[in-house]
Amino acid sequence: MKIKAGESTLVFDNENGIVILEGSMRLANLMEYDVVKNFIKQAYDETNIFFTLDFRNLIFLNSSGITTFSMFILSVKKLNKARIKILGSKEISWQEKSLNNFNKLWNDVEITIS
Amino acid sequence: MKTEIIGDFNLIPEGLPAEGVVHLDLKPIDLITYWRRCGQTSNFIANFYKLTSKDTKNENSVSTVFNELIENAAKYSTKRESEITVDVKLYNTQLLIQVKNTCNSTNYKSLKNRLIKLLETEDLDQLYLEDMMSKVEENKSSGIGLLIILKDYNVKIGAKLEEKEGGLYDTTIQVYYFMEEEDTL
Numbered sequence: 658m659k660i661k662a663g664e665s666t667l668v669f670d671n672e673n674g675i676v677i678l679e680g681s682m683r684l685a686n687l688m689e690y691d692v693v694k695n696f697i698k699q700a701y702d703e704t705n706i707f708f709t710l711d712f713r714n715l716i717f718l719n720s721s722g723i724t725t726f727s728m729f730i731l732s733v734k735k736l737n738k739a740r741i742k743i744l745g746s747k748e749i750s751w752q753e754k755s756l757n758n759f760n761k762l763w764n765d766v767e768i769t770i771s
Numbered sequence: 772m773k774t775e776i777i778g779d780f781n782l783i784p785e786g787l788p789a790e791g792v793v794h795l796d797l798k799p800i801d802l803i804t805y806w807r808r809c810g811q812t813s814n815f816i817a818n819f820y821k822l823t824s825k826d827t828k829n830e831n832s833v834s835t836v837f838n839e840l841i842e843n844a845a846k847y848s849t850k851r852e853s854e855i856t857v858d859v860k861l862y863n864t865q866l867l868i869q870v871k872n873t874c875n876s877t878n879y880k881s882l883k884n885r886l887i888k889l890l891e892t893e894d895l896d897q898l899y900l901e902d903m904m905s906k907v908e909e910n911k912s913s914g915i916g917l918l919i920i921l922k923d924y925n926v927k928i929g930a931k932l933e934e935k936e937g938g939l940y941d942t943t944i945q946v947y948y949f950m951e952e953e954d955t956l
Contacts, residue, residue, distance in 0.1 A: 664807065683838060685806045686846075716831070717810065720839055720916035727903045750828040751835045754923040761896055762903060 658700065662693050665715065669696070674704035674739065678715040682722050690725040697729055701739060708733075709742040712752055723755060727762055734763040745770040772934040777886045780929030780945055783867060789860035793819055797855040799872070802845035809845055813838035816859050816868075823861060826952040836924055836948055837868055839916035844872040847882070849939060864950040871943040879932060879940035885917060886930055895922040925949045 658669040665680035676697055684690050701708050710726070712718070718726075730741060743759055745752035747770050760766045793816060802808050817834035821827070837859070844855045853873040860867045874882070892898050899922060902915055921928055927947040934940055 664810070681810060683807075683810045683842075685803075685842075717835060717838070719835075719842060720919050723919060724903070724906060724915050728906055731903060748828070750831040753828075754832070755919060758896075758899060758919075758923070761900055 658696070660692060660696050662690075662696075667693065667696055669700040669703075671700070671703055673709070674700075674707055675709040675711055676700050677711045680715065681717040682715060683717055683719040684721060686721055687724060690721055693722070694725050694729060697726075698732075701729075701733055704739045706739055707742055708739040709744060711744040712756060713744050713746040713749075715752075716749060718751060718755075723758065726759065730759050730762045730766060734765075741766045743768045747771060772936075774934070775883070775932045776929070777883065777932070778890045778929035779927040779947065780931055780943075782927065782929075782945075782947060783860075783862055783865075787862060789862055789867075791820060791823065791859075791861035793857070793859045795857040797841075797844075797857065799845050799848035799853060799855060800850055802841070802855075803850070806845075809838060809841045810834075812841055812857075816857075820859070820861060820866060824950050824952060826950070829950050829952075832924060832951070833866065833868075833948060836920050836926065836946060839920055840868060840870040840944055840946065843916055843944075844870050847874050847878040848872040849875055864952070866948040866950065868946045868948060869943060871941060873935070873939055873941055876938050876940065879942065882930070882942055883932060886928070889917055889921055889928070920946065925951065 660667050663684050665682040668677045743756055743766060745756040747753050753770055756768055756770060760768050813834045816837050817830045820833060821830040848855060856871040858869040899918060920926055929945045931943040932940055
């Protein structure tokens with residue numbers, strides 16, 4: 658499963674429950690992010706134990722994007738289903754600075770920035 | 772016609788020469804028609820100033836911070852008749868990013884209230900959590916850009932809000948971004 662959103666792509670590896678994000682994700686507003694929200698929600702629904710969001714190749718994510726992923730985490734927190742893992746790169750400063758926000762929404766979100 | 776100053780505004784003494792100046796005049800309509808121009812402009816600014824810093828991470832940070840300001844200016848300007856004025860100046864390790872645009876009274880009020888709340892709040896993490904929880908319920912448009920900049924980056928933020936004729940306001944946002952290293956080339 659794969660989609661393009663603006664200048665970014667999302668690929669779902671359903672065997673391993675990983676969504677790999679690449680490129681630059683700076684869509685204009687939350688409505689434009691619906692395509693991303695629906696994609697990760699569908700991928701999450703097909704995953705059982707651990708669901709991983711791999712941001713390491715996503716060079717930019719704007720605040721509408723941060724809001725979209727934050728809302729996703731809050732929405733699946735209630736489901737008590739698969740746990741979430743986040744992968745980030747310390748070479749890309751927005752990831753080092755902002756990915757940890759997701760853990761503030763749900764303590765069980767596991768964030769690895771390497 | 773009233774003028775209000777909020778937060779850290781005009782911190783650099785007048786007359787101090789900058790070590791790099793970029794000035795751009797943009798039209799909101801051009802950014803809205805081709806939204807990617809916001810990102811293009813942000814990357815240009817970041818690319819221009821990356822030569823002054825040994826720490827390569829500044830490029831990503833400057834682009835990210837600038838992008839939030841230019842996206843806001845594009846979204847909240849009165850459309851065709853207005854201009855967005857951008858000035859980005861480097862003073863040693865401090866980058867002053869200034870974005871000026873014209874908006875209506877509704878957007879003026881929400882910007883003013885937002886800035887006051889951001890600058891008065893002691894726990895920005897808690898504000899982020901509350902904002903996100905309310906968004907899940909309302910699914911309203913974003914507006915978290917300034918919070919993310921202030922919370923996650925080493926910056927100071929201020930604004931000048933000037934009333935104009937016809938119920939319009941000139942809003943000038945200044946962000947002082949501190950380059951993440953002591954040595955500059």
